[in-house]
Amino acid sequence: xxxxxxxxxxxxxxxxxxxxxxxxxxxxxxxxxxxxxxxxxxxxxxxxxxxxxxxxxxxxxxxxxxxxxxxxxxxxxxxxxxxxxxxxxxxxxxxxxxxxxxxxxxxxxxxxxxxxxxxxxxxxxxxxxxxxxxxxxxxxxxxxxxxxxxxxxxxxxxxxxxxxxxxxxxxxxxxxxxxxxxxxxxxxxxxxxxxxxxxxxxxxxxxxxxxxxxxxxxxxxxxxxxxxxxxxxxxxxxxxxxxxxxxxxxxxxxx
Numbered sequence: 295x296x297x298x299x300x301x302x303x304x305x306x307x308x309x310x311x312x313x314x315x316x317x318x319x320x321x322x323x324x325x326x327x328x329x330x331x332x333x334x335x336x337x338x339x340x341x342x343x344x345x346x347x348x349x350x351x352x353x354x355x356x357x358x359x360x361x362x363x364x365x366x367x368x369x370x371x372x373x374x375x376x377x378x379x380x381x382x383x384x385x386x387x388x389x390x391x392x393x394x395x396x397x398x399x400x401x402x403x404x405x406x407x408x409x410x411x412x413x414x415x416x417x418x419x420x421x422x423x424x425x426x427x428x429x430x431x432x433x434x435x436x437x438x439x440x441x442x443x444x445x446x447x448x449x450x451x452x453x454x455x456x457x458x459x460x461x462x463x464x465x466x467x468x469x470x471x472x473x474x475x476x477x478x479x480x481x482x483x484x485x486x487x488x489x490x491x492x493x494x495x496x497x498x499x500x501x502x503x504x505x506x507x508x509x510x511x512x513x514x515x516x517x518x519x520x521x522x523x524x525x526x527x528x529x530x531x532x533x534x535x536x537x538x539x540x541x542x543x544x545x546x547x548x549x
Contacts, residue, residue, distance in 0.1 A: 299326040299526060301351075303376045305369075306330060307359040307416060308386030310337025313435065313483055315344070316515025317383055317522045322350030324523055326381060329353045329372040331416075333386075351376070359386045360412035362419075369419045378423040381526050384413035384457070385435045391446045402449050409453035414460060421468065430473035431526045434461045435518070436537070438479045441545040454479075458537070465535030474534035476525050481541025483513040508543030 304321050308314040310332030318328045322345040332338040335356030345352035353375055357368040372379055387409045392401065413434060424430025437444075437454040444451050457477070464475035482503055504512030521540050524530055539545060 299324045299381070301325060301327055302380045303327045303329060303372065303378060304381035304383065304526065305372060305379050305416075305420060306383040306385055307412070308332055309341050309383075310334040311341075313480065313515045313518045314383070314385040315341045316519040317385065318352065319344055319348065319350075320516070320519035320523050321381070321526060322348065322352065324527070325350075326526070327351040327353075327376045329355065329368075329376060329379070331355050331357045331359050331368050331386070333358050359416055360408045362415050365412075365415050365419050373423070378427060379420045380424055380427055380429055381431045381433075382417060382420050383433045383435065383522060383526075384416060386412060387435070387453075389437075389447070389450050392449065393446050394448045397449050405449040406453050406456075409450070410456045410460070413457060417460075417464065421464075421473070424473045425468070425471050428472040430468070430471070431530070432461070432464055432473065432475040433522055433525050434458075434475070434477045436461075436477045436479040438481045438539065438541045438545050440479060441537075441539070441547065462535045469534055472531075474525070474530065476530075476533060476536045476538060478518060478521050478525070478538050478540055480518050481507070481513055481539075481544040483515060483518060504542070507541075511542065513540065513542055 304326040306314050306318050309318045309330040318341050322328050328345050330338040330341050338354035342352035342354035355368045357364045434457050436457050439451040440455045461475050461477045517540050521538050
């Protein structure tokens with residue numbers, strides 16, 4: 295069986311850089327039409343250019359993926375220019391490091407709005423397309439911090455933990471419509487977000503962290519993209535509600 299996505303339309307939020315960009319390029323290689331939704335319009339356009347230069351189809355939309363009106367407008371434009379949306383990767387998010395006692399209500403609300411409410415609203419807007427087609431793939435990018443905990447990231451980990459529960463509920467509610475919902479919790483992946491983290495500012499910190507993992511290297515966006523491509527494919531039709539950990543062995547769950 296081929297993994298070709300046969301021109302299906304895929305929305306990837308936060309695909310203006312990092313893991314989202316890698317997933318956009320990979321799914322385009324598998325013949326998906328790519329809609330890049332990112333608050334960073336320039337980054338979205340750069341990703342779209344990369345896809346087009348490789349012979350793929352891509353649409354860049356500057357949008358706040360936590361704002362309901364912006365989400366609706368982005369979806370309507372995507373449908374008009376590419377067609378019904380059958381693959382969704384909720385990737386957009388922020389990952390601040392803040393000591394628990396310094397997390398004020400404003401910051402907590404911002405993290406929850408972007409990392410949890412945003413995917414909720416995006417999925418709610420898009421899933422009717424999947425129901426109509428009797429086929430759909432929802433992939434939520436969570437975090438290995440949900441599996442291991444992470445000091446100074448109570449707000450972030452709480453938001454991603456909510457996304458884990460959300461994914462399982464979607465899998466139960468929509469499995470009968472030919473829709474699967476799964477999650478990928480990345481470990482430490484070499485992205486602009488990781489390199490911007492204060493704990494990674496010391497010279498050699500990223501390489502040192504990677505060397506301590508069982509696979510002896512830091513992860514790449516392409517590692518995440520490979521897992522996403524599989525979950526978006528026909529071959530994954532009997533996998534739903536699952537966590538596909540891509541973390542270099544940082545966390546190993548029980549059997």
